Amino acid sequence: MISISKLLCSLDAAGDGLRYDDGRDSTREQITEERTTKPVVVWNLTRRCNLYCEHCYAGADLDAAPGELTTAAGRQLLDELADYGVPVVLFSGGEPLVRDDLETLVAHAADVGIRPVLSTNGTLVTPERAAALRDAGLKYAGVSVDGLPERNDAFRGEEGAFDAAVRGIENFLDAGLKTGLRYTITERNAADMEGVVDLLSEVGVDRFCFYHLDYGGRGGDIADADLTPEARRAAVERLCDLTRSYHDAGEDIETLLVGNYCDAAFLVEYARDRFGEERAAAVRRYLEVNGGDPTGERVADVDYQGNVHLTQFWQGYSLGNVRDRPFGAIWDDESNPLLRALRTREEHLTGRCATCRHRDICRGGSRLRGLAAGGDPFAPDPQCYLTREERGADAGGSTAD
Amino acid sequence: MTDTDVTRVDEPRGDDTPEWEVFLREDPGEPLRHVGSVSAPTASVAHEQASALFGRTATCLWLCPAAAVERFTRRDLGAGAGVDARTVPEAPGDDPGGAGA
Numbered sequence: 001m002i003s004i005s006k007l008l009c010s011l012d013a014a015g016d017g018l019r020y021d022d023g024r025d026s027t028r029e030q031i032t033e034e035r036t037t038k039p040v041v042v043w044n045l046t047r048r049c050n051l052y053c054e055h056c057y058a059g060a061d062l063d064a065a066p067g068e069l070t071t072a073a074g075r076q077l078l079d080e081l082a083d084y085g086v087p088v089v090l091f092s093g094g095e096p097l098v099r100d101d102l103e104t105l106v107a108h109a110a111d112v113g114i115r116p117v118l119s120t121n122g123t124l125v126t127p128e129r130a131a132a133l134r135d136a137g138l139k140y141a142g143v144s145v146d147g148l149p150e151r152n153d154a155f156r157g158e159e160g161a162f163d164a165a166v167r168g169i170e171n172f173l174d175a176g177l178k179t180g181l182r183y184t185i186t187e188r189n190a191a192d193m194e195g196v197v198d199l200l201s202e203v204g205v206d207r208f209c210f211y212h213l214d215y216g217g218r219g220g221d222i223a224d225a226d227l228t229p230e231a232r233r234a235a236v237e238r239l240c241d242l243t244r245s246y247h248d249a250g251e252d253i254e255t256l257l258v259g260n261y262c263d264a265a266f267l268v269e270y271a272r273d274r275f276g277e278e279r280a281a282a283v284r285r286y287l288e289v290n291g292g293d294p295t296g297e298r299v300a301d302v303d304y305q306g307n308v309h310l311t312q313f314w315q316g317y318s319l320g321n322v323r324d325r326p327f328g329a330i331w332d333d334e335s336n337p338l339l340r341a342l343r344t345r346e347e348h349l350t351g352r353c354a355t356c357r358h359r360d361i362c363r364g365g366s367r368l369r370g371l372a373a374g375g376d377p378f379a380p381d382p383q384c385y386l387t388r389e390e391r392g393a394d395a396g397g398s399t400a401d
Numbered sequence: 402m403t404d405t406d407v408t409r410v411d412e413p414r415g416d417d418t419p420e421w422e423v424f425l426r427e428d429p430g431e432p433l434r435h436v437g438s439v440s441a442p443t444a445s446v447a448h449e450q451a452s453a454l455f456g457r458t459a460t461c462l463w464l465c466p467a468a469a470v471e472r473f474t475r476r477d478l479g480a481g482a483g484v485d486a487r488t489v490p491e492a493p494g495d496d497p498g499g500a501g502a
Contacts, residue, residue, distance in 0.1 A: 047416065067412040073479030306478070307414060307438070317454060318420075319437045323410045323478050336436045337427060337458040348457075375453050 001209070002263050002290070004240055004255040007283045008271065009247040013254050038085040039300040039331065042119075042312040043077075045069075045102065046094040046304050051121055052157040053146075056218045067305040069322075071101045075108050077302065077322055082112035084328035089114050092312065094304065097124040103136040110137025118142065119182065122168030123161060130168075130175035141172045142209060144182040145196060147189035155189065166203060173204045180207030180254075186225045190235045194242055197253070201246075206253050210239060212260035212383055215372040216313035223372070229385035236263055236385075240270050259313075261293045261365050262384045265358035269390055284361065292363030296342035300331060310342065314368045338377065342367065351380040357392035408480070410472040414438055420467035421447035425459040438467055 005011035047065040049056070069077065081089060089109050096102050097120055109116040118133065122143035133141070146155045149162035156162075172179040181200055183193065197208055213226050227235060236257065243255040257263040264287045272280035291298065294311070301309040307318035308330045319339065320330040334340040341348050345367070346359055351374075353364045364370065365381030373382040414420040418440045424433045436455065441447035447464050455462060 065416045067416075070479055076479050305413060305416075316440045316450065317437060318414070318439075320435075321410075321414060323412060323476070324472060324474050325476065335434060337425075338436070338454050341458075371453060376457075377454060 002257045002261070002267065002287070004243045004257060004267070005247070005253065007267050007286060008240060008244060008274075009252075011247070011252055011254060036085065036087050037298075038087060039294070039298050040088040040090065041081055041086050041327070042090045042092050042299065042301045043074075044092050044094060044301065044303045044312065045074075045096045045099050045105070048098045049093055049095040049121070050098065050123060051095070051161060053121075053144075054155050054157070054218060054222055065304065068099075069304065069306055071104060073306070073323075074101070074105050077306075077327065078105065078109050078112055078114060080322075080326045080328065082109075082114050084326075084331070086114060086327075088117060090117050090119055092119040095121055095124065097129065103129075103132045106133060106138050107136035115139050119144070120168070121156070121161070122165035122172075125168030125171045127171045127174065130171040130177060134175045134177050138177060140178045140180065142180045142182045142207075143169050143172070144184075145200070146184055146186075147192040148195050148199070151189050151192055166200075169200065169203055169205060178207070179205055180209055181205055182209050182211060184211040184213055185227065185232075185235055186213055186222070187227050187231065188225055190227060190231065193235065193239065197242060197246075201251065201253060206251075207256075208253060209256045209258055211258045212263075212366075214259055214311075214313035214366055215369050216315055226383070229383070232260075232383060233266065233385040236266055237270065240267070259366065260381070260383050261362040262358075262381065262386060264290070264292065264361040265356075265386055265390060268358070268361070269386075287361040290361070292359075292361050293365055293367065295367050296339055300327075302327065310339075311368065313366075342377070345378065348378040349380075350374075350376065350378050352384070352391060353378075353380045355392065356386070358386065358390070406475050407473045408475070408477040410474060414467040415440060418442060419447075421451070421464045422467050422470055423447075423451045423455070424463040424465070425451075425455050426461035427458050429460055433461065433463060439464075 001015065003013060003015065006013060046068055048063065078089065091102065091106065096118060106116040116138050117140040118138055119142045143165055145162065145165050146152050152162040153159050169179055181196065183196060185193065215223050239255060243253065246253045268280050268284045268287065271283040296310040299311050301312040302322060303309060303315065306322040308320055308322060308327060309315055309318055319336060345363055349359060349364045353359055364378065365384055367377045369381045369383060370379040371377045373379065419442065420438045420440055422438050423436050425436050426433050439447050439450040441450055444464060448462070451462050451464060
């Protein structure tokens with residue numbers, strides 16, 4: 001995650017220590033004071049979902065799937081994640097609220113010292129469940145909305161999904177839970193970004209996470225709806241401008257970019273253009289600490305059957321299964337040559353990434369998209385939108401290709 | 402492993418799309434080792450995917466339908482955590498729909 005509001009507007013946030021090793025002087029309570037080498041774990045509790053979204057990376061379905069981890073298995077998984085030092089578990093799905101033991105598992109995570117956070121479509125969030133999740137120790141709820149009402153409902157396959165999600169957001173906020181937006185940017189909904197931020201900030205949301213489309217699950221089926229590099233650059237620039245205008249007006253919204261670390265290089269260039277070299281250097285230092293794309297390192301995924309993945313989007317390959325051995329043993333097993341290579345990926349990146357001067361803060365972007373587009377997990381990310389000049393004089397490839 | 406301390410893992414590794422366990426050898430003199438699994442509709446697609454992931458280092462790749470693998474472990478995830486109060490959803494049939502199903 002790259003925080004526009006932190007890097008361009010100096011907004012303190014709970015993730016500063018985790019993301020930038022910059023939490024010690026923050027006015028906000030920190031997830032971790034210092035940057036940790038242990039991954040944030042996304043746990044897809046279930047594959048079931050009450051919606052059928054076009055871009056779902058998990059390939060969620062309306063029907064039950066076999067082999068979900070039980071409550072007892074989930075408790076032990078959380079115990080082992082805590083012992084391993086995992087700082088955060090993101091309960092996800094499918095739709096995690098279809099499981100009636102969600103509150104039990106959230107409470108157990110909190111009890112063993114893991115920060116429990118939630119990713120949901122929001123449509124099943126009643127006042128009672130919002131309060132129960134708060135009481136269980138939930139720290140944050142991210143609600144997915146992918147456009148203004150008509151566009152969102154078409155994307156999510158159900159009329160009224162937008163209004164139901166907003167009701168869910170209001171229920172979380174009324175329960176006193178920090179609540180944010182999750183928005184996946186595509187060609188179809190990029191025009192709605194500002195409208196959704198305006199609308200939801202009126203509701204009381206102050207955290208907005210914008211995801212680039214990754215090519216996992218059904219996300220791979222709609223890759224043709226992905227933005228062109230030029231349109232992506234324009235969308236990210238608009239988000240930077242939007243964030244600054246909110247802050248200039250005294251509204252300290254938090255905005256984050258997720259899933260394309262080309263954005264890191266762009267923010268350095270944006271800071272240089274708008275604020276000068278000194279500020280650009282400061283932004284770059286934060287991003288050097290952040291460390292670029294986290295696949296196989298700072299983010300991990302455990303699916304509903306216990307399979308461990310390199311990120312939540314990369315469901316087509318599994319490192320192993322927590323029913324066979326503990327998560328930490330799987331994650332530390334660098335006898336796996338792919339895992340080993342991902343952790344030294346600067347040595348393996350090919351094409352224009354190999355010589356890009358921003359590869360230390362980007363690390364090639366999404367390795368899953370590189371694989372999908374180039375047949376090689378170290379091929380360039382097709383979503384890169386940097387110009388040849390920004391990549392450095394020696395970087396190959398065409399402009400913004 | 403002895404019979405008394407071993408659990409058979411019957412839960413599936415995949416769902417609608419078959420899962421394929423991947424084994425590789427980097428050096429001709431070393432044993433095959435397990436390096437995870439890929440989801441693919443057929444053996445040839447599974448081979449394509451495994452080759453994309455591991456072709457740069459593997460001198461030998463083996464694929465096996467995950468549903469054909471009998472898994473045994475000393476571990477029993479969740480067995481020590483007491484009675485499971487949750488109702489596990491019904492699976493769509495006895496066969497989990499994994500590889501080879």
